[in-house]
Structure formats: C-alpha cells, structure tokens
Amino acid sequence: MFTKILTSALFAGAAAGFIASLLQLGFVQPVLLHAELYESGELVHFGAAAAANAQQGLHGFDPLRDGLSIAFTIAIYCGYALILVAAMALATQRGEVVTARNGIIWGVAGFVAVHFAPGFSLAPEVPGVAAADVPARQAWWFATVAGAAVALWLIAFGRNWVAWAIAAILLLAPHIIGAPEPDQFTGLVPTEIGAQFASRAFGVGFAAWVLVGLFAGYFWNRESSQPETA
Numbered sequence: 503m504f505t506k507i508l509t510s511a512l513f514a515g516a517a518a519g520f521i522a523s524l525l526q527l528g529f530v531q532p533v534l535l536h537a538e539l540y541e542s543g544e545l546v547h548f549g550a551a552a553a554a555n556a557q558q559g560l561h562g563f564d565p566l567r568d569g570l571s572i573a574f575t576i577a578i579y580c581g582y583a584l585i586l587v588a589a590m591a592l593a594t595q596r597g598e599v600v601t602a603r604n605g606i607i608w609g610v611a612g613f614v615a616v617h618f619a620p621g622f623s624l625a626p627e628v629p630g631v632a633a634a635d636v637p638a639r640q641a642w643w644f645a646t647v648a649g650a651a652v653a654l655w656l657i658a659f660g661r662n663w664v665a666w667a668i669a670a671i672l673l674l675a676p677h678i679i680g681a682p683e684p685d686q687f688t689g690l691v692p693t694e695i696g697a698q699f700a701s702r703a704f705g706v707g708f709a710a711w712v713l714v715g716l717f718a719g720y721f722w723n724r725e726s727s728q729p730e731t732a
Contacts, residue, residue: 503591506725511587514717515580522710523575527568530706533699534628540691541630579714586612586718589655594726596659605719606712611654613711617704619650619673623681626703628696631689634682646676 539545586608590600600608620643627633653669660666689696 506722506728507587507591508584510718510721510725511584512580513721514587514714515583516576517717518583518710518713519576519579520572521713522579522706523572525706525709526575527571529702530699531568531571533695533702537628537630537691537695537699540695543690546690579710582612582616582711583714583718586714587722590718590722591726593659594722600719600726601723602716602720605715605717605722607715608719609711609713609715610708611658612714613708615650615654616647617707617711619676620646620681621700621704623677625700628691628699630691631696632684632687634684638682642676642681646681649673649676 536545590605590608594600623646624639624643633639649672653672656665656669656672660669
C-alpha cells in the first residue's frame with residue numbers, strides 16, 4: 503500500500519509541479535521581479551521613465567534561479583501529492599471510488615485548504631511590504647490549513663449536521679480570530695503590483711492543484727488496480 507501511495511504521489515507531484523513551475527515562471531515571476539525593483543530602490547512610485555527602462559529586464563532568464571525554482575516547486579507538489587494520495591487511499595478503504603475525473607474535485611479541495619482558506623485573511627505578499635513576524639504567520643497558516651483540510655473532509659464524508667457544523671466552525675474560526683498583521687501598513691511596492699501578484703499566485707495555485715488532483719487520481723487508480731506483490 504505504501505509503495506503504491508508513494509509511486510502515485512511522485513508521478514503526480516512531478517508532473518503537476520513541473521507544469522506549475524512553468525506557469526510561475528511565465529506569470530508570477532515577472533511580477534515578483536518587478537516588485538523587487540521597488541524593494542531595492544531601483545524603481546519608485548510614479549517613476550515613469552525609470553519604470554519604462556526597467557521593464558526591459560523583467561523577463562530576463564536566470565538559469566540558476568529558474569532551475570532552483572523549478573526543482574523546489576516540483577518538490578513542494580510532490581509533498582502535496584503525497585498527502586492527497588494518502589487521503590485518497592483512506593477514502594478508497596471507506597468504499598469511495600477515486601478516478602482522474604473526480605480527482606479534479608480533490609485537487610480543488612486541496613487548493614481551498616492550502617491557498618484560498620489562509621489567503622482569505624493572509625494574502626500572498628510581494629517583497630517590500632510590511633508584514634507581521636514570520637513565526638506568528640507560519641503558526642496561523644499551518645493551523646488554518648489543517649483546520650480547512652479537516653473541515654473539507656467532514657463536508658465530503660460527514661453523515662450528519664454535527665459534522666458539518668464542526669466543519670463550518672473550523673473554516674470560520676481562523677478568520678474570526680484574525681491573521682497576524684503588522685502594527686502599520688507600509689511598503690515600497692505599488693498596491694497594483696501587490697494585487698496582481700496575489701491574483702496570479704491564486705490562479706497558478708488553482709491550476710496546479712487541479713493538475714495534482716487529476717494526476718493523483720489517475721495514478722492512484724492505475725496503481726490500486728494492480729495486484730499486490732509479495
């Protein structure tokens with residue numbers, strides 16, 4: 503069982519992570535590089551002439567940085583896929599049928615838990631903006647993701663209103679408590695760039711999780727249909 507889970511997760515995560523990394527390089531990284539120019543002081547607000555000159559370097563290719571980004575993204579999505587396939591295996595033991603088609607739904611659920619739920623109160627941020635302490639944000643993020651994952655499982659497989667009520671509480675509680683925030687909001691990067699970065703990060707994340715669910719469902723269905731070997 504463990505071998506099948508691991509094999510399915512590695513194939514699914516590698517495939518989805520590679521595609522996600524290309525989407526990030528094409529859509530997210532140019533915005534990030536633009537924000538870094540403001541963080542370094544090379545660009546300033548309303549610096550139209552400087553911005554026009556700097557735009558020429560936003561789509562430059564850095565083999566080392568881009569290669570590390572691809573490798574890191576693949577590793578991250580292999581980890582995500584491992585968690586997702588393990589959940590699929592547990593659902594299969596409960597009598598659920600997992601396929602590539604309904605694996606997309608699993609992927610959407612993963613996006614909601616990992617990206618949308620925490621991002622609702624703690625959106626993706628570009629460099630150069632004010633932010634709360636990293637440990638506080640990390641603790642809040644992990645708690646929100648874990649709560650959302652449990653909540654989605656209860657929504658999908660809960661059999662009564664008690665389970666669904668607990669799911670609603672788990673989804674709402676982190677946002678009622680509130681994400682850690684800085685004492686004051688300041689930053690060198692224009693808000694338009696921050697908004698574009700957040701929207702593209704969510705868009706790429708959604709596409710990547712749909713692919714993770716699709717590939718995970720496909721590979722898990724194929725692996726689980728194979729007989730166990732001694």
